[in-house]
Amino acid sequence: MPSETRACGIVVAPDGASMTVYLPVATSTELHAALETSKIVAVVVTRPSTHESIQFKGMLRSIRVAEASEQATVQAYHDRLVVELESIGLPRRISRRMSTWPAYAVECTVDAVFDQTPGSRAGQRLNEVGS
Amino acid sequence: MSIPLDRIVQCFHGVVPNVIATCSAGGLPNITYVSELHYVDANHVALSCQFFNKTAKNLRENPYARVEVYDPLTFEAYRLKLRFERSETDGPLFDTMSGRIDAIAAQTGMAGVFRLRSADICEVLDVQAVPGFLRPPTPEDLAAPIALSVPRNDPVGELRSLQIISDRINRASDLEELLATTLETLGALFGFDHTIILIPDDTGDRLVTLASRGYAHDGVGAVVPFGVGVIGAAARQKRPLRMEVGTELRYRRAIRRTLRDAVTSEVPICGLPDAESELAVPLLVGCQLVGVLAVESRRPAALTQWHEAFISIVGNQIATAIERLSNVETEEPAEQRTTARSFCLYKNDDCIFVDGEYLIRNVPAKILWKVLSAYRREGRTDFSNRELRLDPSLGLPPIKDNLESRLILLRRRLNDKCPDVRIVSSGRGKFTLVVSSAITLTERSSASDLVNS
Numbered sequence: 001m002p003s004e005t006r007a008c009g010i011v012v013a014p015d016g017a018s019m020t021v022y023l024p025v026a027t028s029t030e031l032h033a034a035l036e037t038s039k040i041v042a043v044v045v046t047r048p049s050t051h052e053s054i055q056f057k058g059m060l061r062s063i064r065v066a067e068a069s070e071q072a073t074v075q076a077y078h079d080r081l082v083v084e085l086e087s088i089g090l091p092r093r094i095s096r097r098m099s100t101w102p103a104y105a106v107e108c109t110v111d112a113v114f115d116q117t118p119g120s121r122a123g124q125r126l127n128e129v130g131s
Numbered sequence: 132m133s134i135p136l137d138r139i140v141q142c143f144h145g146v147v148p149n150v151i152a153t154c155s156a157g158g159l160p161n162i163t164y165v166s167e168l169h170y171v172d173a174n175h176v177a178l179s180c181q182f183f184n185k186t187a188k189n190l191r192e193n194p195y196a197r198v199e200v201y202d203p204l205t206f207e208a209y210r211l212k213l214r215f216e217r218s219e220t221d222g223p224l225f226d227t228m229s230g231r232i233d234a235i236a237a238q239t240g241m242a243g244v245f246r247l248r249s250a251d252i253c254e255v256l257d258v259q260a261v262p263g264f265l266r267p268p269t270p271e272d273l274a275a276p277i278a279l280s281v282p283r284n285d286p287v288g289e290l291r292s293l294q295i296i297s298d299r300i301n302r303a304s305d306l307e308e309l310l311a312t313t314l315e316t317l318g319a320l321f322g323f324d325h326t327i328i329l330i331p332d333d334t335g336d337r338l339v340t341l342a343s344r345g346y347a348h349d350g351v352g353a354v355v356p357f358g359v360g361v362i363g364a365a366a367r368q369k370r371p372l373r374m375e376v377g378t379e380l381r382y383r384r385a386i387r388r389t390l391r392d393a394v395t396s397e398v399p400i401c402g403l404p405d406a407e408s409e410l411a412v413p414l415l416v417g418c419q420l421v422g423v424l425a426v427e428s429r430r431p432a433a434l435t436q437w438h439e440a441f442i443s444i445v446g447n448q449i450a451t452a453i454e455r456l457s458n459v460e461t462e463e464p465a466e467q468r469t470t471a472r473s474f475c476l477y478k479n480d481d482c483i484f485v486d487g488e489y490l491i492r493n494v495p496a497k498i499l500w501k502v503l504s505a506y507r508r509e510g511r512t513d514f515s516n517r518e519l520r521l522d523p524s525l526g527l528p529p530i531k532d533n534l535e536s537r538l539i540l541l542r543r544r545l546n547d548k549c550p551d552v553r554i555v556s557s558g559r560g561k562f563t564l565v566v567s568s569a570i571t572l573t574e575r576s577s578a579s580d581l582v583n584s
Contacts, residue, residue, distance in 0.1 A: 001154075001195040001197065001212060002152040002153060002154045002160050002162075002195070002196065002197050003152070003197065004150060004152040004162060004197050004199060004210075005199075005261075006150070006199065006208070006264075024263070024264075026262070026263030026264070027208075027261050027262075027263050027264050038158065038160075040158065040159060040160055041160070042152070042159075042160040042161055042162045043162070044150070044162045044163055044164065046148060046164055048146075048147055048148055048381075049381060050381065050384075050385055051148065051164065051381055051382050051384075051385035052385065053163070053164060055161070055162065055163065057159075057160075085146075085147060088146055088147075088377065088378070088381065088431075089146050089377065089407050089429075089430065089431040090146050090147060090203075090206060090431070093271075094205070094206045094265075095206060097206075097265040097266050097267075097268060098206075098264065098265060098266075099263050099264060099265065099266055116163050116164070117385050117388075117389060118164075118382055118385045118386045118389075119182070119245075119385065119386040119387075119388070119389030120182055120245075120386075120389055121389045122163070122182060122184050122389075123184050123185050
């Protein structure tokens with residue numbers, strides 16, 4: 001049985017070979033435990049107003065509690081999400097209540113990137129990265 | 132403890148895309164977004180398989196999946212554990228899911244380009260709320276409560292309101308009163324602020340708008356092909372259809388962008404361009420479709436199963452009333468203006484333009500042309516429904532000719548586009564042509580061919 005949770009931020013390294021995914025501690029207990037046993041990670045990112053989506057696959061390098069210096073990054077990501085969700089009808093007063101902090105910082109490799117936008121090209125590999 | 136599935140069914144057509152995670156037989160995870168889940172029964176959901184993607188492949192290798200869904204109003208999150216059971220490629224469930232997909236596919240110019248391959252049925256093993264997904268609300272959050280479209284916590288009040296609208300429908304003395312009263316009452320008593328009534332037109336494969344409420348333009352005369360959009364699909368399938376149309380359109384348009392070469396133009400549909408929720412119920416007398424009643428809202432999740440049931444009851448009454456009033460004459464006032472009008476009939480598609488602008492087509496156009504020609508030729512202004520029914524050139528069917536609906540449509544189109552030419556009642560089964568401008572009549576076989584003038 002796979003395990004999943006909604007992330008609250010992602011930062012891809014400039015060389016595209018690694019990424020840091022932020023997970024709310026409040027909702028990630030099960031996923032945190034699963035990552036202790038399985039190191040394989042899949043992350044999907046979407047823009048809800050257009051459904052444009054990509055999926056990253058990689059291997060776990062480490063999990064740690066995010067540092068205070070990273071909170072601004074997570075908050076900025078969340079602020080953009082709130083605006084995006086408002087554009088499709090979800091009021092800010094609701095979406096701004098999503099838990100984002102404290103967060104785990106999940107460090108992963110980026111081994112493959114896939115087009116995940118709905119349609120015939122969904123699942124198509126976009127590029128070879130980190131190789 | 133697992134949450135009963137029917138308590139979260141509203142999450143299956145959410146605003147925020149739901150997430151599904153699967154694993155291959157070798158344990159490689161895959162995670163993606165799904166447009167909607169379909170509630171099958173208390174223990175099963177169905178996934179729509181339109182492209183045989185990684186999720187579908189994984190489910191056939193390793194049947195377990197996790198889905199995270201979100202309440203469209205409260206944004207509470209729930210996690211479902213699923214086990215894939217089987218695929219269905221025909222039957223009632225497949226037809227229902229396929230009909231929804233086809234409706235939006237047709238609207239977005241992708242009819243036949245993609246289709247439902249299978250309904251993938253999954254057993255729901257567990258449903259849990261995601262604790263801590265939302266932080267507790269602050270006083271500021273609570274200061275702006277979420278508004279529901281219709282207050283529904285007073286069963287006696289609901290029944291009383293239903294009685295009121297039922298009485299008004301029953302007392303309507305003609306079709307125009309019926310249409311106006313019904314839409315006004317739906318708005319005033321129940322908060323349905325955007326409503327449309329359409330009837331089948333003479334082609335038999337599309338609907339034409341007869342009345343509306345809550346729009347900048349009434350849209351009378353606008354057509355919806357059968358099978359296109361929520362309204363067209365409800366007409367074709369002869370059953371109610373309720374959809375989070377904003378979410379669906381965003382999802383299908385994403386697909387459309389990936390199929391740029393294979394699609395046709397999007398079909399413009401009457402109604403709100405930014406509707407999030409839409410409900411259409413067929414107006415049926417026996418098995419005969421006499422129209423469609425559509426309700427829409429800019430708010431996500433504004434229309435629920437309750438609204439579907441309620442509007443269906445009202446729709447049944449409207450359908451019966453349309454049948455009852457189909458031969459009763461009405462009168463409509465209109466402003467008088469003095470000007471010159473140039474009417475042109477395109478004979479290839481029985482379509483009339485006035486001053487270069489589309490006015491009306493098919494049987495109502497033939498009726499208008501008949502009376503305008505008599506007026507020009509003989510100065511005649513008085514006509515009867517009977518003579519229209521006896522004129523084979525108009526193409527009215529021998530029974531259930533909907534002449535009254537056609538005359539209402541014609542009156543409204545004239546009132547909207549050409550108010551100095553009016554058709555007003557002059558007694559039961561009679562009407563008078565009132566012309567307060569100079570008119571010229573031109574016939575063309577087609578847009579490029581002048582026949583006479």
